[in-house]
Amino acid sequence: MATVLEVHDLEKHFGGVVAAHNINVTVEEGETIGIIGANGAGKTTFVNMVTGYLAPSGGTIDFMGRSLLGLHPRDVTRLGVCRSFQVPQVFLSETVFDNMLMAYGIAEDRGWRLFAPIHTDERADRVQAHLERFQIADYRDVTAEALPQGVRKLLDIAMATVGNPKLVMLDEPTSGISAEEKFGLMDVIMQAMREEDCTVMFIEHDMEIVERFVDRVWAFYQGEIICDAPTADAMNDAGVREFVIGQEYHPAHADGETDA
Ligand SMILES: Nc1ncnc2c1ncn2[C@@H]1O[C@H](COP(=O)(O)OP(=O)(O)OP(=O)(O)O)[C@@H](O)[C@H]1O
Numbered sequence: 001m002a003t004v005l006e007v008h009d010l011e012k013h014f015g016g017v018v019a020a021h022n023i024n025v026t027v028e029e030g031e032t033i034g035i036i037g038a039n040g041a042g043k044t045t046f047v048n049m050v051t052g053y054l055a056p057s058g059g060t061i062d063f064m065g066r067s068l069l070g071l072h073p074r075d076v077t078r079l080g081v082c083r084s085f086q087v088p089q090v091f092l093s094e095t096v097f098d099n100m101l102m103a104y105g106i107a108e109d110r111g112w113r114l115f116a117p118i119h120t121d122e123r124a125d126r127v128q129a130h131l132e133r134f135q136i137a138d139y140r141d142v143t144a145e146a147l148p149q150g151v152r153k154l155l156d157i158a159m160a161t162v163g164n165p166k167l168v169m170l171d172e173p174t175s176g177i178s179a180e181e182k183f184g185l186m187d188v189i190m191q192a193m194r195e196e197d198c199t200v201m202f203i204e205h206d207m208e209i210v211e212r213f214v215d216r217v218w219a220f221y222q223g224e225i226i227c228d229a230p231t232a233d234a235m236n237d238a239g240v241r242e243f244v245i246g247q248e249y250h251p252a253h254a255d256g257e258t259d260a
């Protein structure tokens with residue numbers, strides 16, 4: 001199996017705040033990683049460093065054997081690493097279809113025409129297929145501001161992933177979504193990502209979602225990864241229970257068993 005992402009000795013300091021310390025991780029093709037940790041633990045900082053939005057204070061980040069250090073976010077995207085943000089980045093006054101066309105243009109890097117929807121048959125076909133994959137094709141002519149929250153979230157992630165990424169990093173894909181809707185939303189996202197052969201990493205606060213959708217967990221605490229383990233093991237790890245998920249949480253596999 002190919003190594004997609006390799007991170008060594010990653011550090012990020014904001015003045016006296018240590019947002020990342022001694023981060024060493026490897027991601028293999030096809031894995032699904034869940035990033036957990038309390039508010040301020042350093043989860044978004046990690047994603048920001050991999051995707052070129054923040055320069056690390058030290059360490060290395062290699063994607064498919066190539067260093068990402070010093071690259072502009074646009075160039076990281078072009079290499080095949082895409083991300084979504086904690087807050088959806090959609091154009092509220094545009095239709096779903098035009099939002100997707102613009103995202104596709106940005107992924108393809110159309111220079112000055114970046115923020116205009118550019119219609120070609122090839123692009124329209126790709127956008128339509130992607131909307132269908134995300135089960136939001138029925139909304140294609142609806143403006144983003146009129147969308148139900150869950151659909152807007154799907155649009156945001158569909159936009160982030162329209163450029164055929166190899167590695168997708170999602171920052172809290174279920175935030176702002178009701179408990180009843182979360183599982184259905186994640187089913188759609190993960191199915192779409194599987195169909196596109198993406199390796200996926202997502203930040204998540206809901207441990208039931210983590211247990212259902214993730215193979216491996218990275219638990220962040222004060223800028224460090226205190227546990228990198230298969231999901232069931234991580235849910236039963238003493239440090240994770242003390243510093244991240246709380247003793248009162250009962251994992252689906254309390255004894256560390258798996259379904260396999
Ligand atoms: N641009 C910045 N300037 C200064 N401090 C920052 C900056 N970005 C993050 N930090 C600090 O770094 C630490 C980690 O922040 P980060 O946003 O990565 O946390 P997080 O785990 O994503 O939290 P949340 O669950 O609240 O999104 C926090 O102490 C935060 O205040």
Ligand SMILES: [Mg+2]
Pocket residue numbers: 043044045086171
């Ligand atoms: Mg965050």
